[in-house]
Amino acid sequence: MNGYIDMHAHILPGVDHGSDSVETSLEQLYSAEKAGVSVIAATPHYYPDRIGAHSFFERRDAAVYEIMEEYSGCIEILPGAEVYLCEGMQNHPRLNELCIKGTSVILIEMPSPPWSQRYVQTLEGIEDRGYRVLLAHVERYPAKNMNKLFELGFVGQFNAESLRNPFLGRQINKLIDNWSTASPISLESGADQIITAPLQPSATILQMIFQFRSTTVVPNWSYCI
Secondary structure, three states: OOOEEEEEEEOOEOOOOOOOHHHHHHHHHHHHOOOEEEEEOOOOOOOOOOOOOHHHHHHHHHHHHHHHOOOOOOOOEEEOOEEEOOOOOHHHOHHHOOOOOOEEEEEOOOOOOOOHHHHHHHHHHHHHOOEEEEEEEEEHHHHHHHHHHHOOOEEEEEEEHHHOHHHHHHHHHHHHHOOOOOOOOOEEEOOOOOOOOHHHHHHOOOOOOOOOOOOOOOOOOOOOO
C-alpha cells in the first residue's frame, strides 16, 4: 500500500472537538489526500469515566457511517479511539473494539503527570492482553516522565502541528535525544482541524520504523505522519 498512514485523527462529525459537521470532515479528508495519506484512523476521544462504552461506540459508528455515505475519496478510514487512561483499563470488557480497526493498536491519552505505579501497571496490563499501546501526543508531557515509559518499551506519537510550535518543538527535541535508548516515536496529523502542518518534510526528518506486534497492521510503511 502506497502513501502515509495517519494513526491519530479527529475527523468524525459531531463526536468530539475535531469536526462540527460532515462538510468539515470531508474537507479534512480531502486535505489529507493532498498530503499523501492513504489510511487514516478515526480516533475520537473516549473517556471511560464519563461515557458508557455502548453510547460511545454507537455515536462513533454512526458518525463513520455518516461520513462514508458522503466521502468518495481514496482514503481508507479505520475506526478507533483515543482512550483516556483510567486505572484498571486493562479489564475493560470491550478493549478490542477500542483498538484501531484491523490492528491490535490502542491509542492512549495519559492523564497529567506524575503517574503512579498503578497507571504504569494499567499500561502493562493492556499489553499483557496482547494489545499494543500507542501513547498520544507525547510532546505535551515532560520529557523526563515520558522517557520513563519509553524505557519500559512503550511507543509514542506526536502531532505534526507541534513541529511549528516553539515550545512543543523543544519538547520533541528532548525526546529525540533519547531515541537511541528508547522506543520509536511516530508522527501523526492529530487532526483537530484541516491539516496544515508540513507533513511530508516532517516525515522525511523522522524516518522511524514503528514495529507493531500485530501482523494485521498495514505492512508497507516505515513512518507515519
